[in-house]
Amino acid sequence: MAEGGYNAVMNSQDCTEDHFTDTMRGGAFLNNPNLVRVLVDEAPERFKDLISWGAVFDTAETSECLVAQRPFGGQCFSRTCYAGDRTGHEMMATLVEKVRALDILQIQDRTAIDLLLDGDRVCGIITLDREGNLGVIRADAVVLASGGGTQVFDISTNCAAATGDGHVMAWHAGAELIDMEMVQFHPTGAITPKDTRGRLITEAVRGEGGVLKNTSGERFMDRYDPVRKELSTRDVVARSIQTEILNGNGTENGGVHLDVSHLPDEVIEKRLPIMLEQFLIYGVDIRKEPMEVAPTAHHIMGGLAISSQGATTLPGLFACGEITGGVHGANRLGGNSLADTQVFGKRAGESAGKTQEIPVKNRLDPKDQVKKTQKRLAAYLAGDTSPSEYKQLIKDVMWEKCGVFRNGADLREALTLLTDLQQCRPHALTPANLAECCSAENMRRLAWMMVLSALTRPESRGAHVRTDISQDWTAESSPYGHTHILGEECRIEAVTNAEKRS
Amino acid sequence: MTQKMMTATVCRYNPKTDKKPHLEEYSVTVNPGARVLDFLHRVHDTIDPTLSYRYCCAAGQCGSCGVKVNGEPVLACMAEAEDGMVIEPLNLPIVQDLTTDLALYLDVMASPKTSGDCVVPDAETTEKIKELRTCIECLACVSECPAILVADFAGPTAMRQEMRIALDPRDTTNRIPDDVAAGLFTCTSCQRCLDVCPKNIAMPGKAIEKLRELADRQGLTLKTHQNVAALVQATGRSVTHPDRKSFMESVPEVIEPEGEVKATGGFFTGCMYDFRLPDTALDMIEVMKRNGIRVIVPQDQVCCGSPLIRTGQTSCLPALKEQNIRVFADAGVDFVFTMCAGCGSTLKNDYDTPFEVLDINEVLERYGYEEPAKLDVTATYHDPCHLLRGQGISEEPRKHLRSVVKELIEMPNLCCGAGGGVKSGLPDEAAALGALRDIEIKKTGADIVVSSCPFCEFHIASATDVPVKNITTMLLEGYRKKDQIQ
Numbered sequence: 008m009a010e011g012g013y014n015a016v017m018n019s020q021d022c023t024e025d026h027f028t029d030t031m032r033g034g035a036f037l038n039n040p041n042l043v044r045v046l047v048d049e050a051p052e053r054f055k056d057l058i059s060w061g062a063v064f065d066t067a068e069t070s071e072c073l074v075a076q077r078p079f080g081g082q083c084f085s086r087t088c089y090a091g092d093r094t095g096h097e098m099m100a101t102l103v104e105k106v107r108a109l110d111i112l113q114i115q116d117r118t119a120i121d122l123l124l125d126g127d128r129v130c131g132i133i134t135l136d137r138e139g140n141l142g143v144i145r146a147d148a149v150v151l152a153s154g155g156g157t158q159v160f161d162i163s164t165n166c167a168a169a170t171g172d173g174h175v176m177a178w179h180a181g182a183e184l185i186d187m188e189m190v191q192f193h194p195t196g197a198i199t200p201k202d203t204r205g206r207l208i209t210e211a212v213r214g215e216g217g218v219l220k221n222t223s224g225e226r227f228m229d230r231y232d233p234v235r236k237e238l239s240t241r242d243v244v245a246r247s248i249q250t251e252i253l254n255g256n257g258t259e260n261g262g263v264h265l266d267v268s269h270l271p272d273e274v275i276e277k278r279l280p281i282m283l284e285q286f287l288i289y290g291v292d293i294r295k296e297p298m299e300v301a302p303t304a305h306h307i308m309g310g311l312a313i314s315s316q317g318a319t320t321l322p323g324l325f326a327c328g329e330i331t332g333g334v335h336g337a338n339r340l341g342g343n344s345l346a347d348t349q350v351f352g353k354r355a356g357e358s359a360g361k362t363q364e365i366p367v368k369n370r371l372d373p374k375d376q377v378k379k380t381q382k383r384l385a386a387y388l389a390g391d392t393s394p395s396e397y398k399q400l401i402k403d404v405m406w407e408k409c410g411v412f413r414n415g416a417d418l419r420e421a422l423t424l425l426t427d428l429q430q431c432r433p434h435a436l437t438p439a440n441l442a443e444c445c446s447a448e449n450m451r452r453l454a455w456m457m458v459l460s461a462l463t464r465p466e467s468r469g470a471h472v473r474t475d476i477s478q479d480w481t482a483e484s485s486p487y488g489h490t491h492i493l494g495e496e497c498r499i500e501a502v503t504n505a506e507k508r509s
Numbered sequence: 510m511t512q513k514m515m516t517a518t519v520c521r522y523n524p525k526t527d528k529k530p531h532l533e534e535y536s537v538t539v540n541p542g543a544r545v546l547d548f549l550h551r552v553h554d555t556i557d558p559t560l561s562y563r564y565c566c567a568a569g570q571c572g573s574c575g576v577k578v579n580g581e582p583v584l585a586c587m588a589e590a591e592d593g594m595v596i597e598p599l600n601l602p603i604v605q606d607l608t609t610d611l612a613l614y615l616d617v618m619a620s621p622k623t624s625g626d627c628v629v630p631d632a633e634t635t636e637k638i639k640e641l642r643t644c645i646e647c648l649a650c651v652s653e654c655p656a657i658l659v660a661d662f663a664g665p666t667a668m669r670q671e672m673r674i675a676l677d678p679r680d681t682t683n684r685i686p687d688d689v690a691a692g693l694f695t696c697t698s699c700q701r702c703l704d705v706c707p708k709n710i711a712m713p714g715k716a717i718e719k720l721r722e723l724a725d726r727q728g729l730t731l732k733t734h735q736n737v738a739a740l741v742q743a744t745g746r747s748v749t750h751p752d753r754k755s756f757m758e759s760v761p762e763v764i765e766p767e768g769e770v771k772a773t774g775g776f777f778t779g780c781m782y783d784f785r786l787p788d789t790a791l792d793m794i795e796v797m798k799r800n801g802i803r804v805i806v807p808q809d810q811v812c813c814g815s816p817l818i819r820t821g822q823t824s825c826l827p828a829l830k831e832q833n834i835r836v837f838a839d840a841g842v843d844f845v846f847t848m849c850a851g852c853g854s855t856l857k858n859d860y861d862t863p864f865e866v867l868d869i870n871e872v873l874e875r876y877g878y879e880e881p882a883k884l885d886v887t888a889t890y891h892d893p894c895h896l897l898r899g900q901g902i903s904e905e906p907r908k909h910l911r912s913v914v915k916e917l918i919e920m921p922n923l924c925c926g927a928g929g930g931v932k933s934g935l936p937d938e939a940a941a942l943g944a945l946r947d948i949e950i951k952k953t954g955a956d957i958v959v960s961s962c963p964f965c966e967f968h969i970a971s972a973t974d975v976p977v978k979n980i981t982t983m984l985l986e987g988y989r990k991k992d993q994i995q
Contacts, residue, residue: 008570055627061620061679063642066632073629093643096570100642108620115612137561137604166566200542206568285569288587289542395554436558443558 008166009095010209010281012079012087013349014342015050017072021084023047030343033081033240034308034336035469035482037186037489042334045315046343046350053349054088062101064090065278077214077278079341081240087342092209092281094345117142118442119172121380122149122180122324125371129180129323133373133380135445139438141380143373148323148362150355151177151311152348155329157190159454160304161399161406164193164207170446171453173330177311178452178492183320185332185489186309187453188460188471191339192411194219194244196303198262200289205303208265208282210341212298213237215278217267219248220297221256227263242338242470245302249411252301264297302411306344308335308470309460312491317355323362327355333489337469337482387444390434394447397433401425401447401454409458414475418462425455459497460490512538515590517548519560520597521606530603532595539590546574546585549596549607562607569707572645575599575652576607580921582649582705599652614651617663618670621680630678640715641673643708650702650712655924656931659941662692665702665712672716675723685723693720694731695938698819698929699894713929714858721821730822731934738822741829745811747780756787757806764794764804771801771876775842775864777833777856779849780812781963786979789963793848793869793981799988800878807836815855820930830860838863846872848981850962851928854899868896869981870905870961881913881987882994888914888983889955891946891969892922893962906961906980913987918953927968943972950975959983 016023026047031038058064058074065088067075079087090097106113116137123131123143131145156171157163178184195208213219219237221227231247232239239247248263257263267275272294275283279293286293310332317325328348335343365371408421428451433444464471466478466487480486488500514536522530537551546564553560564574567586574585577597585596601609630638650665651657657664671688674680696717703711710716724730730738741747756778774797782790797804814829833856837845845862847853848869856866867875890910896902911917926932926942950958950973957976960966970977 008566008568058629059623059625059627059679061623061674061677063630063635063638063677066629066635068632090642091639093570096645097642100644104618104620107616107618108622137608166571168565201540202543202547203567281570288569393554393558395550439561440558 008093008099009345010092010207011211011214012077012089012094012342013050013054013098013345014079014082014086014340015054015088015346016047016086017051017054017070017074017076017088018084018086019071021086025083026050026086029082030340031336033340034338036336036485037189037469037482038336039333041315042313045354046334046347049350049353050346053346053353056353057098057101057349060101060105062090062097064088064094064097077211078238079210079214080235080238080244081340082342087214089211091277092211092279098345098348114144118445119153119176120442120445121376122176123371123373123376124180127181127321129321130365130371131373133377135442137439139435139441141377141384143377145370145373147364148325148359150317150359151319151324151326151330152328152352152355153330155307156450156453157304157307159401159405159450159457160190160410161402162196162205162301163304164196164205165305170450171307172446172449173326174310174456175449175452177319177321177324177326177330178456180321180324181494182324183312184310184456184492185312186337186460187307187332187456187492188464188490189308189332189337189469190304190409190457191241191306191308191470192245192302193305194241194248194302195265195298195300196305198260198299198301203289206285207303207305208298208300209279210241212265212267212279212282215267215274216270217265218269219244220264220266221251222258222264223256225256227251227256240338241305241341245411245470246472248300249302257301258299260299262299262301265300266297267293268295268297304406306339308332308337308339309490313351313355315354316358317351318358325355325359327351337471384435384441386432387435387441388438390432390444392431392433394433394435394440394443397428397431397447398450400428401450405454405457409454409461412472412474413461414473415462416475418458421458422455422462425451425458456492460492463490463497463499512540515539515543515548515592517590517593518595519549519552519607520595521560522598522603523605524603543590544586545576545578545583545588545590545594545596548590549585560607561605570645572647575647575649577652582652584647584707587707599648601648601652609648611646611648614648614664614667615646618646618667619674619684621674621677622682623679624681626679628679634676634678638673638676641669641676641710644669644710645708647707649705649707653701653705655699655701655926655942656692656695656697656938658945660692660695660935660938662695665696665717667691668693668696668720669710669712669716672720675720683727685720685727685729688720689724689729693717693724694934695931696929697894697924697926697931697942699924700898701894701924704898718818718821721819722823723821725821730820731930733933734820734822734930737816737820737930737933738825741812741814741817742825745829746784747812747816748784751784751787754787756783756790757808759787759791760794760806762806762808764798764806766798766801766803769801770803772843773803773805773841774867774872775837775840775845776804776806777810777813777837777845777847777849777852777866778806779847779852779963781849781967785967786963789966789979789982790848792979792985796878796981796984796988800873800876802872802876805840805842807840809836813852813855814859815851816930818855818859819928820934834860834862844872848961848963848979850893850896850899851964854895857900868900868902868961870896870902870909873909874905878984879988881984882991884914884983884986884990886914886956887916887918887954888957888959889918889920889950889953891920891925891958891960891965893960893965894924894928896961897922909980910959910983913983918955920949920953923949925965925969925972927964932964932968939968940972943968947973947975
């Protein structure tokens with residue numbers, strides 16, 4: 008769960024222009040500038056919404072806005088508001104409180120598996136309940152807020168639900184996705200015990216003064232980014248750590264050291280309580296000894312193409328948060344995703360609310376689409392591969408062939424493996440296992456999108472590094488724009504110099 | 510890093526096809542350091558994909574994977590898997606296998622009613638709210654709460670949320686009357702919720718007792734509790750003087766031991782042993798005399814204030830504390846000790862004393878004691894909540910008890926219902942919990958039930974026909990038997 012913080016311009020010494028520049032630069036200028044403008048302009052207002060609803064962020068009475076802000080990577084100002092290292096939890100708690108207080112129908116324990124379409128207009132969803140019974144929810148508009156999908160990598164910070172189901176549902180319905188090759192590898196994931204590998208070690212650890220060292224005790228970020236060091240952007244820090252490990256400067260377990268033991272105990276206890284607690288459970292007291300860390304798949308910068316109003320390319324379908332693309336470009340700044348959820352969550356929700364009602368007489372009879380879904384599900388009941396094996400295969404392929412460093416040969420091999428996997432069908436022993444099979448196939452499709460896009464982008468940019476391609480342009484002067492996926496096709500935009508200047 | 514084989518038992522239950530839950534054993538290979546959740550994944554992936562359990566973040570932050578392992582609630586993603594463990598659902602309505610219905614308790618959690626203005630609470634308030642804010646709604650506390658078993662109680666975390674809102678300056682509504690209606694006074698302050706909370710949120714001390722303080726200010730304290738407070742105010746004691754001589758009236762201020770003096774302890778009698786169970790306190794004195802402890806009983810000591818803290822009536826607390834600290838600090842003792850679990854917990858946790866405070870079981874452990882003769886009885890031991898959780902003492906009393914009985918037969922730990930003002934304020938609830946104790950006591954088949962707390966002893970004695978005795982009384986009986994034999 009998101010831990011570190013929420014970026015918002017809250018002080019008169021800071022300005023949205025700087026937040027804009029930091030975000031664009033951090034995103035290797037692949038961001039959609041209009042979306043970034045909305046993000047930086049509205050992040051403070053949405054933050055104030057949270058406070059007005061009862062959120063409890065850390066305070067700083069010396070600060071003009073009374074809210075504490077910490078430095079995060081790639082930013083020229085300490086603009087990351089936080090609630091210890093459980094900022095995401097604090098925001099969830101606030102939003103859950105808000106939802107409970109309002110008269111909102113909540114449907115729990117149901118999995119959305121297909122979007123309902125009337126022509127190209129989205130008009131509801133098909134669901135599965137715990138027992139595998141199909142259901143239909145009709146709606147004038149649908150907002151997808153299903154988050155990310157880095158569960159397709161063997162090592163990931165993401166929760167079990169981050170399997171890209173929303174991305175793939177929308178893709179099946181005909182929505183366009185952009186920049187799906189742009190996957191952020193968070194520099195610092197846990198590596199032991201084995202089953203917890205990938206667990207997020209928040210950037211706040213470095214924000215509070217944590218230093219990275221290789222096994223020789225060298226603070227190696229001095230070499231990779233002498234100015235920003237540990238607080239360089241995540242793509243740079245992740246690559247630096249990975250390079251140290253590949254060059255044999257890593258620990259026996261395949262990581263580097265992240266050390267906060269020089270900080271006063273009370274700083275660690277107060278500002279990093281979850282990190283302290285989690286490591287103590289595994290027998291490491293971070294007040295006294297370093298953590299072992301390595302990069303871990305964390306966030307998909309790409310996603311559904313949206314307008315600044317949160318509209319996808321399909322009528323009736325809106326999206327917000329990690330499922331969307333364009334806000335964060337080729338590399339997201341820490342603290343920008345929590346702001347993204349609030350800014351575009353409000354916009355997408357309001358847009359959906361303003362969608363024209365479908366008159367009762369025009370309501371779609373979902374029979375045919377339900378039949379199609381039933382047919383797909385029936386095939387799972389006769390499937391041949393256990394969903395967990397199916398998923399593990401994807402995870403291994405993605406981690407090995409589409410990770411921090413990529414090359415054309417690996418990517419082509421991955422594409423073949425993922426295509427071949429289509430020959431297998433996840434098996435549902437009982438209807439209760441159907442949702443799991445849907446997710447497994449969605450993961451394959453999501454991985455396919457990432458690999459295909461990665462092959463389509465012939466340059467290194469932000470989090471996407473092609474070791475087999477040399478280039479004579481910088482991110483700012485790149486001749487390329489977004490990659491686009493629509494149906495089976497993937498293409499990349501060419502950018503002219505005139506467009507770059509505008 | 511080699512994988513290893515692990516065998517564990519998992520509770521299975523499909524309400525549609527099974528009459529009741531049953532246990533099944535599974536053996537799978539796991540990685541070193543595997544968590545309980547990893548074991549469940551292995552069972553699901555390699556043996557039975559129909560196994561139902563909730564999980565999501567796998568990092569102890571979402572609260573969805575709460576289960577019981579060997580009877581104790583844990584987050585499956587954080588607790589280390591161990592060979593032979595028994596994995597069961599939390600004590601909540603079961604949906605299937607380990608999946609429980611969380612919505613039942615979560616849907617009723619309160620939300621702050623804010624004005625809509627962006628007001629940042631000050632640093633002090635923020636820090637106070639934060640202590641109550643880390644809840645991940647895993648419902649381990651609800652699963653284990655004794656009050657919920659027998660009374661209408663919204664549960665510990667619901668009260669945590671109420672206090673979080675009460676502290677928040679952005680919500681100015683008065684919710685206290687609703688909190689009382691939601692069972693604020695049904696909590697026995699057993700602290701089991703804190704014990705099992707994966708985030709260590711002190712719900713009894715930082716939420717329930719504080720809400721009771723707010724209730725007190727609004728005159729919503731139960732009448733019987735008000736009577737106790739009035740009594741303390743008038744007499745310095747929380748129970749009325751007995752018809753017979755109290756303990757303190759029966760002993761000199763300094764009681765010399767029979768042999769060499771190992772140490773001098775100041776005895777904090779507590780109101781219950783002084784006025785209600787003086788014979789038990791006298792038994793303890795005999796045990797101390799026999800084991801070289803000089804006991805000093807300062808006559809000016811007063812109620813520790815525990816009944817007032819637990820019921821939220823804290824206005825006269827500073828005076829009580831000041832007097833107790835003064836009389837014992839001046840008594841020339843090596844330590845202060847008590848045989849009341851409630852007083853001990855209060856002196857250790859709610860006081861800032863210039864002297865060391867020990868429970869009687871710790872005194873016996875530290876200074877040693879003469880081996881008693883074995884009595885020809887079997888016993889079960891009831892853990893007083895304020896000794897087990899309030900002071901972390903569970904092994905010492907068992908050791909002392911084993912030295913004097915034929916056999917100690919364990920029973921599951923559960924609050925007897927005497928604490929938190931429940932016995933006086935809500936006697937029906939206390940009786941219902943007492944009845945549950947009686948059932949467990951009977952299941953052990955033990956001849957007697959032994960405890961080390963006057964509230965527990967007094968209350969359990971009213972709930973069972975099995976004889977209830979204090980641990981020091983048992984030792985004294987052992988000595989008497991020894992003397993007879995010799």
